[in-house]
Amino acid sequence: MPKLWCCLNILFFFAILLVSSCAKQGYPSGGPKDTEAPKSVGCKPQNETRNFDRKQFYVEFDEYVVLKDADNNVLVSPPLKNKAEYSTKGHGVQVKIKDTLQENTTYLFQFKEAIADYNEGNVLPSFEYVFSTGDAMDTMMLAGRVLGARDGKPWKETLTVMAYRQENCPTDTMALSQQPDLVTRCDKDGWFAFHYIPGGRYRLVALEDKDRNLRVGNSEAVAFDTSFLAAVDSVDSSAMVTLRVSAPDRRQQRVLKSEFAERGIIRIVTLLPMQTPQVAGEDVVWRLNERRDTMTVWCINEKCDSTVLVVSDSPMELRDTIKLRYRAPQRASSRRRQRETTPNKEPDIRPLCQGSNGFYDDLRLAFRVPVTTLRDSAMAEVMLVKDSSVQRCPITLDSSGLVARVEASLVSGKQYKMTLRDSLFTDIYGHSYDSLSFNLTPKDYGTLTVHVTNTMGCQLVVEVLDSKDTVLQSQIVEGASGTLRFVHLPAAEYRLRAVVDRDGDGRWTTGDYLQQRQPESFILYGKTLQLREKWEMEERWTVEEVEETKMDTDSGAHGAKRGRRGVKDNQ
Numbered sequence: 335m336p337k338l339w340c341c342l343n344i345l346f347f348f349a350i351l352l353v354s355s356c357a358k359q360g361y362p363s364g365g366p367k368d369t370e371a372p373k374s375v376g377c378k379p380q381n382e383t384r385n386f387d388r389k390q391f392y393v394e395f396d397e398y399v400v401l402k403d404a405d406n407n408v409l410v411s412p413p414l415k416n417k418a419e420y421s422t423k424g425h426g427v428q429v430k431i432k433d434t435l436q437e438n439t440t441y442l443f444q445f446k447e448a449i450a451d452y453n454e455g456n457v458l459p460s461f462e463y464v465f466s467t468g469d470a471m472d473t474m475m476l477a478g479r480v481l482g483a484r485d486g487k488p489w490k491e492t493l494t495v496m497a498y499r500q501e502n503c504p505t506d507t508m509a510l511s512q513q514p515d516l517v518t519r520c521d522k523d524g525w526f527a528f529h530y531i532p533g534g535r536y537r538l539v540a541l542e543d544k545d546r547n548l549r550v551g552n553s554e555a556v557a558f559d560t561s562f563l564a565a566v567d568s569v570d571s572s573a574m575v576t577l578r579v580s581a582p583d584r585r586q587q588r589v590l591k592s593e594f595a596e597r598g599i600i601r602i603v604t605l606l607p608m609q610t611p612q613v614a615g616e617d618v619v620w621r622l623n624e625r626r627d628t629m630t631v632w633c634i635n636e637k638c639d640s641t642v643l644v645v646s647d648s649p650m651e652l653r654d655t656i657k658l659r660y661r662a663p664q665r666a667s668s669r670r671r672q673r674e675t676t677p678n679k680e681p682d683i684r685p686l687c688q689g690s691n692g693f694y695d696d697l698r699l700a701f702r703v704p705v706t707t708l709r710d711s712a713m714a715e716v717m718l719v720k721d722s723s724v725q726r727c728p729i730t731l732d733s734s735g736l737v738a739r740v741e742a743s744l745v746s747g748k749q750y751k752m753t754l755r756d757s758l759f760t761d762i763y764g765h766s767y768d769s770l771s772f773n774l775t776p777k778d779y780g781t782l783t784v785h786v787t788n789t790m791g792c793q794l795v796v797e798v799l800d801s802k803d804t805v806l807q808s809q810i811v812e813g814a815s816g817t818l819r820f821v822h823l824p825a826a827e828y829r830l831r832a833v834v835d836r837d838g839d840g841r842w843t844t845g846d847y848l849q850q851r852q853p854e855s856f857i858l859y860g861k862t863l864q865l866r867e868k869w870e871m872e873e874r875w876t877v878e879e880v881e882e883t884k885m886d887t888d889s890g891a892h893g894a895k896r897g898r899r900g901v902k903d904n905q
Contacts (some may be wrong), residue, residue: 538559619762
């Protein structure tokens, strides 16, 4: 009997262990993570109520919700003078109206990413609540898209779109001081739509409303239409309006920085590129950098430590008197002085083609101080390292005196050693430069030739763009045709863009709402160009107005009534 009892105890013990092990494996996982946004399950009063006479309304959802910056993310159209009050209550959002509502008017509350669920933070992209204070509900609409005027892409910042009824447009610049009749906001792809609006014709203005005052500010990016858009009951993709947004350039030219870079050499930096600069001072030589926003001035007196210069640029309305005094580096302990206070003086001559980055088809040298004299028959020795063969190459000096070119015949991928003997160059101070030797391995580049036929009636600025839409090179076509040659392009994919340069300043010009000037338009070449090393690519391009590509309304978030049609009205 004791043995039987002992066996039963042992079996009971193992049974408990087995049950415990199974229990540990059976904990519930909690289910999949909630990724859905809250859903509206009802409104009080109900959505699209007529003869609305309340001071508040309530929107209920299927779960607890939170509000995210409701003051800025809820748009009311027509705008209210006094902002409504937004709060959460139970599973919903309570809105208290603190304004006197207009009679016989349809009001639309647009919750633009203002509502999210309480637990996971899933945002409801858009929700609309609408009511009418009269017997009828307005049902017309406008729709379109706002794109960057420079690149045709959606604007990186949030844009507010405002609509003004034709009878409420006393001036072309009403958006500077007048509250709009209607307001909405673009989605991330630039699409916008006005729903539940009365019939009529409207002028549209889109802006980067940073101060949230529904007024166009001096520095805010803006897009506007000079004609009127008729509100209709349906919108298809072929009739949607497109607005082109750009930031006005209201910066005034000024000197940002002026100082002695070292004794006898002065650097002057301006906010904008200079056009026709002049420098008045005692015995100076000056040069501009490629961007034309940095001027280097060399005093003929190499030891000059104080000066007065007058820098002017008439087209940019710049005239500035600059008084400068050279300040020598402070003395310090020997090691610290070497590390911290010794100026980083540029070498008198340096190669722009050193190492593995061969600089285009020729070899270039840069000078710290303008060179005035190049020894007669100056030659550079370029040795092919593999077999020590040497070619003697002529040297030419450009008009600035800051760059010299060595006309060598090189092969891509081969290693070379270039040697320049001493006393080949003499600068404005009468200094002759020492010898110089360095290695290089040049690369090959491609060339793109474009034969342009211009039908636009004004000059074009043809730009070469890389894969990131950065402008690498540009050239001007002044007449009805022109042949452009873009050289020294690395192997890569490129696109061509033609700016319709109506003001003839040789660059793309931004829009200006104050002056009612639209940004200059552009036209893209129809294909991407794949250029390879050593290639000579040739293209023919007739630049002409092209019909805008029809918009895909399904790709834009226009709310519940997506797909209605707006019609341009130029009357």
